[in-house]
Amino acid sequence: MSERVQNRSAGQSPGTKAERRLAAQLAAKKAAEAKRRRQSILGAFVGVLAVAGLIGGIVWKNSGDDDKPASTAASASASAAPSAEPTAPPAPQLPADIDPALKTKPTVEAGKGELKKLTVTTLVKGKGAAVKAGQQITTNYVGVFYKDGKEFDASWNNGQPATFPIGVGQVIPGWDQGLVGVPVGSRVQLDIPAELAYGNNAAGGRPAGPLRFVVDVLAAQ
Template identity: 95%
Template sequence: MSERVQNRSAGQSPGTKAERRLAAQLAAKKAAEAKRRRQSILGAFVGVLAVAGLIAGIVWKNSGDDDKPANTAAQASASAAPSAEPTAPPAPQLPADIDPALKTKPAVEAGKGELTKLTVTTLVKGKGPAVKAGQNITTNYVGVFYKDGKEFDASWNNGQPATFPIGVGQVIPGWDKGLVGVPVGSRVQLDIPADLAYGNDASGGRPAGPLRFVVDVLAAQ
């Protein structure tokens, strides 16, 4: 009985070792294959990263080159831009045959003494037709206070002449009465007492008291 058991155990032992050896070989083979797969995947990943880095570098270089002309153009435009210094308003458009004196803003001084009536003084006599009541006239003008010569209004400061109907009550009476009959192309000085101007009440921002205007009659129609 013991011999049979001993022989059976001896007969099973080689088979068990062979199985273990085969299992060990299979495990080693699987491990080697897994290692090769990992190395292959890692190599491919590294290659993809290298290609991506190369492409990114090319794109960055090209985008930088594209920006250079724009930046250069912007710098050139900025350097060529005029300075933002204040400039005088442009001169108004005047008739071609206008007297040269009417192309510049006149200096207007204060009046002397008491002003009791409308006084029209011709400074430059124009060669055009006389202004008629009901016409629209185009003028440049400077308005100052008669007593101190302080300017309160001037079309020259706006850079363009003013156009309005004359002789029909659309302006102060001193203008309606003083400019009708003046030849186009003239420069006249109007000394206007308060009752023919805005009165003596300074409320509402209107100039009060007697006034002096120097008016250039540029057109009438």
């Protein structure tokens, strides 16, 4: 009997099995906690890398902007700046003693009879030098149809005189022929037959047939 007792004491008792089970549970718990700690540390490390990468990207972008050549930055500033206004040509010198009549728009009536040739009628004679071919002249004018007096154009309506070369084919022949030789400061009436104007079948909105203009010659240079 004492031998059986000794054999049972040397084997595994129920208390010993319970302790082993408890030890196994504790070991598993510790392993799980260690795994969670490793995952937490790994996650924190990944987060640090991500933040570092983001900061590095911003620094790289800013440094890239700073490294751009000065000429590129200057051209960008130039393109953003408003363009300069074109330089206006110098204003023509109007005669100091210009006739007061030339300061108001004239009333132009229709012509009478059949117009067969260019007719120049002086309404106000200026005191300036005679206009020469090739000069730039500054004028105010009113244009009407010779037959009915209906206005089709007038510089007065634009609020600004018209400047153009004269006697060199830049305007209709009736103007080139009728205004050369007119003294500056004059107001003249030009009755122009169709062949010296835009013709009898003018296209593009141009006035057809004989025309009448009243032209004020304000300057020539």
